[in-house]
Amino acid sequence: MNIELITFFIFSTLLIFTCIKVITSSNPVLSAINLVFSFFLSAVLWLLLGAEFLSIILILVYVGAVMVLFLFVVMMLDINIAKKTAAYIKYLPLGIAVFIAFNILIIYFFINTFENIDYNAVKNIEIISDSNTQNLGYLLFTKYIIEFEIAGLILLLGIISAIVLTYRKNPKNKYQNPTKQISASKKDRLKIITDLKE
Amino acid sequence: MIPISYYLILSTIIFTISIAGIFLNRKNILVLLMSLELMFLSVNFNLITLGNYLGDLTGQVFVFFVLTVVAAESAIGLALLIVLFRSKKSIDVDDLSELKG
Numbered sequence: 160m161n162i163e164l165i166t167f168f169i170f171s172t173l174l175i176f177t178c179i180k181v182i183t184s185s186n187p188v189l190s191a192i193n194l195v196f197s198f199f200l201s202a203v204l205w206l207l208l209g210a211e212f213l214s215i216i217l218i219l220v221y222v223g224a225v226m227v228l229f230l231f232v233v234m235m236l237d238i239n240i241a242k243k244t245a246a247y248i249k250y251l252p253l254g255i256a257v258f259i260a261f262n263i264l265i266i267y268f269f270i271n272t273f274e275n276i277d278y279n280a281v282k283n284i285e286i287i288s289d290s291n292t293q294n295l296g297y298l299l300f301t302k303y304i305i306e307f308e309i310a311g312l313i314l315l316l317g318i319i320s321a322i323v324l325t326y327r328k329n330p331k332n333k334y335q336n337p338t339k340q341i342s343a344s345k346k347d348r349l350k351i352i353t354d355l356k357e
Numbered sequence: 358m359i360p361i362s363y364y365l366i367l368s369t370i371i372f373t374i375s376i377a378g379i380f381l382n383r384k385n386i387l388v389l390l391m392s393l394e395l396m397f398l399s400v401n402f403n404l405i406t407l408g409n410y411l412g413d414l415t416g417q418v419f420v421f422f423v424l425t426v427v428a429a430e431s432a433i434g435l436a437l438l439i440v441l442f443r444s445k446k447s448i449d450v451d452d453l454s455e456l457k458g
Contacts, residue, residue, distance in 0.1 A: 167359050171367045178371055178395055182378030187387050194391050201398055208364070208409045210417050213401075213424075220424060225394075225431050232435045233387065236442050254377035261373040269365045291417075298414055299421065306418075310425040317429030324436040 167207060174200040187233045195226050212292040361410045368402035371395055386441075386448045390434050397427050 177197040181190050198221050205214035288294065299307050378392035401420045408416020438448060445452055 164359055167363065171363075174367070175370055175374070178374045181391055181395060182374060182381055182388065187385065190388050190391055194394060197395070198398070201402065204364075204367075204402075205405055207359070208405050210405050210409070210420070213405065213417055213420055216421070216424060220428060225428055228432065228435055229387070229391070232438060235439070236387075236448065250380050250383060254380040257380060258373045258377040261376065262370060265369045265373075266366050269362050269369065294414055295417055295421070298418055303418055306422060310422050313426055313429050317432045321432045321436040324433070325439050 163207065167204065170200050170203050174204070188230070191226060191229045191233060194229070195222050198222050198226070209291060212295050361406060364402065364406040368399040368406070371399035371402070375399065384449050384451070386438055386450060389450075390431065390438070393434075394427070394431065397423060 174197055177193045177200065180193040181197065184190050184193065198217055202214040202217045205217065372395075375392040375395035378395070379389055382388040382392065401423055404416040404420050404423070408414065408419075441453075442448055
């Protein structure tokens, strides 16, 4: 048993444990923190698979941005900590049944399918250097450049839609109204007084 | 070298845990969104594993785009959640039913 396999078993066991904690804890803050742990653990497993850039991105972008967003929302919404209600207990057998059925089906499929494949048959990696990041960057900026641009557009769309959805006008603030400014005419502003001598 | 089926079984287990989470947490949309994140994580596991074992870097490029889309998706989903909470004062799925029929 080599060190790679031992690392895999330790971190995958912890990963499954934290995933179960995510869906079963009643406090959403605890769920979010367990989700952060599970992202860290899967970043380690991605390192084992040789995806160094993506594992760093998972920690920086996911744990640093998306999960902080989740925690912000949890703090902002001020939700009551939900008790294990009757609905939870009603759906618990269904959840466990779905879990077991899917696992049996798919693991059976995997064990039977992926045993006798020659994985070295289709090595077509475009190696620029030893660095995973450099290879990935080369591929992103040459072969997949249009997809890269579309990804940027999708992020812009996310920014705009999130701002538009949550924007609330504060009546105390003073805004300029361009439509009103343009449509103002001379007689709205000026009043000519002729009978000044009286 | 770790056998490929170990990684695939791990991602399957994560995926089924998140499906079970969607069944269990019908009350709380926030935990539902977290289950969605776990689902995306397991799919990314599959892509990276197969990309590594087939010697193809395209799987990792795909994961990169998936991460981008998921970031945008969770931002929009949380914004919708905030709008929902402002109008309904709760994030229970059962309170969303407006039609009484």
